[in-house]
Amino acid sequence: MKKEYIDLHIHTKASDGIFSPAQVVEVVLKLELKAFSITDHDTINGFAEAEKLIRGNNVEIIPGVELSCHYRGSDVHILGYYIDYANPEFEKKIFKFRQERYERGEEMVSRLNELGINLSMETVKDIAGKSAVGRPHVADALLKEEFVQTYDEAFARYIGYHAPAYVPKQTFTPEQGIDLIHLTRGVAVLAHPGTLKHDEFVPDFIAMGLDGIEAYHSQHSRNDVTRYKNMADKFGVIYTGGSDCHGPRKGNVLIGNQRIPYKILENLKKVKESK
Ligand code: AMP
Ligand code: FE
Ligand code: FE
Numbered sequence: 001m002k003k004e005y006i007d008l009h010i011h012t013k014a015s016d017g018i019f020s021p022a023q024v025v026e027v028v029l030k031l032e033l034k035a036f037s038i039t040d041h042d043t044i045n046g047f048a049e050a051e052k053l054i055r056g057n058n059v060e061i062i063p064g065v066e067l068s069c070h071y072r073g074s075d076v077h078i079l080g081y082y083i084d085y086a087n088p089e090f091e092k093k094i095f096k097f098r099q100e101r102y103e104r105g106e107e108m109v110s111r112l113n114e115l116g117i118n119l120s121m122e123t124v125k126d127i128a129g130k131s132a133v134g135r136p137h138v139a140d141a142l143l144k145e146e147f148v149q150t151y152d153e154a155f156a157r158y159i160g161y162h163a164p165a166y167v168p169k170q171t172f173t174p175e176q177g178i179d180l181i182h183l184t185r186g187v188a189v190l191a192h193p194g195t196l197k198h199d200e201f202v203p204d205f206i207a208m209g210l211d212g213i214e215a216y217h218s219q220h221s222r223n224d225v226t227r228y229k230n231m232a233d234k235f236g237v238i239y240t241g242g243s244d245c246h247g248p249r250k251g252n253v254l255i256g257n258q259r260i261p262y263k264i265l266e267n268l269k270k271v272k273e274s275k
């Protein structure tokens with residue numbers, strides 16, 4: 001039998017991805033993935049469109065979201081799967097995460113202005129459209145107005161983690177993120193711990209009710225994958241994985257690249273059923 005693969009971490013234009021939901025669906029169908037999840041930052045707007053588009057095809061879509069949280073000076077991303085996105089309480093709360101992103105965008109623009117970069121929030125807004133505002137939109141705005149020559153230069157000089165106009169997202173704790181996912185009986189998974197680089201935080205998140213750890217990820221080494229699988233086993237939670245594709249900005253479309261077996265989704269479903 002042909003092996004069946006999945007990808008549980010994909011972004012669209014609804015947050016800071018490049019692809020529209022339709023383009024993601026096109027790639028997913030071409031690769032003949034068995035299942036996929038759209039996990040945009042702080043919004044589920046990309047999901048609804050993709051769900052309509054896959055109807056009649058032999059592929060499963062899992063509702064997902066990636067919540068931006070902050071813990072002890074680090075960005076912590078919490079993935080939520082099988083959330084009841086139609087729950088009005090969920091929509092109300094997730095709106096606050098988007099609002100934080102917008103206000104933080106304004107703050108980055110004002111820091112840029114202080115640095116003598118005459119960028120306006122209007123330009124950032126035009127680029128972001130209805131999307132949850134992120135640094136990639138600010139970078140594109142800087143590029144459009146020719147304050148930088150390349151996208152990467154925007155991060156290196158202005159909005160990268162240690163650059164002068166960088167503003168962290170500090171409003172939400174991982175506990176609030178996990179609770180929000182659980183509010184609608186979703187499954188909460190720690191995104192890409194290999195990029196977080198604070199394995200010592202994991203027991204804290206487990207104590208907060210975390211259900212799983214993302215082991216497969218485009219930025220994880222093979223050692224990372226093994227380490228996080230073992231860590232998940234040790235804590236008695238599941239492990240998941242995905243490409244974290246944001247679109248072909250650097251030439252590569254990452255969708256499907258982790259070759260994740262369908263079995264991983266079966267484990268995720270078991271946890272969902274226990275919710
Ligand atoms: P945000 O969630 O608004 O903090 O934006 C994070 C996104 O910005 C990441 O997902 C990357 O796509 C992008 N990003 C962050 N740092 C860099 C960097 N140094 N160079 C290029 N892109 C970056
Ligand atoms: Fe992102
Ligand atoms: Fe992330």
Ligand code: ZN
Pocket residue numbers: 009011039066244
């Ligand atoms: Zn992501």
